[in-house]
Amino acid sequence: MTAIPEEVLGLRVEVVRSIRRTAALHIVGSDLQVRIPEHLEDERVAAILKQKRPWIRGKVAELKRVPPHRSKELVSGESFPYLGRHYRLKVQEGHQVGVYLSGGYLKATIRPSEHGEQREARIQQYLQSWYRTSALERLQEKTNRYAQQIGVSPTGLSVRNFRSRWGSCDKRGQVVFNWNIIKAPHSIVDYVVIHELCHLIHPNHSKDFWQLVGRHDTNYNEHRQWLRTHSKDLITQT
Structure with missing residues (x-):
């Protein structure tokens, strides 16, 4: 049995299983996030990582060209x-x-x-x-507004410090957000809220799901790209 590697070319591998049809790789900070269908076997995931190694190598090279992050000194004026x-x-x-x-x-x-x-x-x-x-308060406000607009009723909301994702929801209707998203512009926070609430109707990333997201956020592609570009900055600001 082939196990999923914990690391590929220096990137920590995080596997996110959900109700989706296809596999997708994303670089989030210094993590390699592998989003896969719930029942995809480990051997298949390992094979995908092997097949995508040239793409991963290119992304690692891009990361090395980015100037290193400077830690905050936590002094007045920052x-x-x-x-x-x-x-x-x-x-x-x-x-x-x-x-x-x-x-x-x-x-x-x-x-x-x-x-x-x-x-x-x-x-x-x-x-x-x-x-x-602040994140819990503002996200609750936005969730209440967009839930009414979309026509869903989440059963609960909380915030966590995820390493490489902005939100999640489960079959019970519980929605969880990464509190770091509150550092982003309003339009980006709105997109993340809409994205998770739409999963209460479509628990996957199907065409129907993205059409629903687009109905409530016409610029969602732009907002997705903004998050991919700035995710590391948001998570390492404090």
Whole structure:
């Protein structure tokens, strides 16, 4: 029995099984995402990866030409995205800790006693907590609006920190979004919401599915391409 390799040409392999008819490969960040039909055998997946090795090699070469990502220092003046706009971080000391958006700034309040690595880790913790809370609130608003428009009724919504996908839904109607999507422009967030809600009607990527998506987002192809280009930036911003 041939097993699916964990890594191909330095890219971590992530297999995503769903109700779909065909297999597709996508580079998401430094991961190779293999989207396949639910019951496709491991041997067939391994064969597809072998067959597509020249394409993967070309994508790896492209990744190497991209300048390395610089980690945030989490200091005042740094820029952070939210719904397509960038806000400057303003670090201040106080006892009512956390992050909030005010006056065009992302204000991070930390305790005066925290310094060095502890200070940096705390700011990152507060930023991620703010992003997750904001994402849940705004995604719920958008999901309610588009669910009514599409004619579906999701049974629940939550956010997670996926490594290489923007959302998912299951047969029970539970919708999950990657909270990092809240950093993208409104039109991109809308596309992701519409995409997942349309899966409640068509749990695949068939022609009917894409026609339904296009009915509610006429520029969905442009939005898909934007995500492919900027996915790594969104996930590594904090």
